[in-house]
Amino acid sequence: MKTFTLVGVILLSILLNMGCASNEASSNDESAVNDEELVCEFTAKTGSNLKKKRCMTKSLAKELGRESKHDLREAMRKGQTQAHTTL
Secondary structure: OHHHHHHHHHHHHHHHHHHHHHHHHHHHHHHHOOOOOEEEEEEEOOOOOOEEEEEEEHHHHHHHHHHHHHHHHHHHHOOOOHHHOOO
16 A cells, blocks of 8 residues: 555656646747747636636737637628527
């Protein structure tokens, strides 16, 4: 029984160390973007209170915003939203 507990503690410590190593790699990726400013937002999935941090460059954020607006306008023009449906 003690060996199972010892093995569990060792596996847990290995997993925690791997998690710390992955955070260090992501901070190195952020330092690669030196010229452009980063924009970060915290979003939660529908039905969840847990928020995730999502960072991107300003230019990418603007482009995603434009694409989202365009897609929504196209869906509304084609009548694919609930606002245009009838019962």
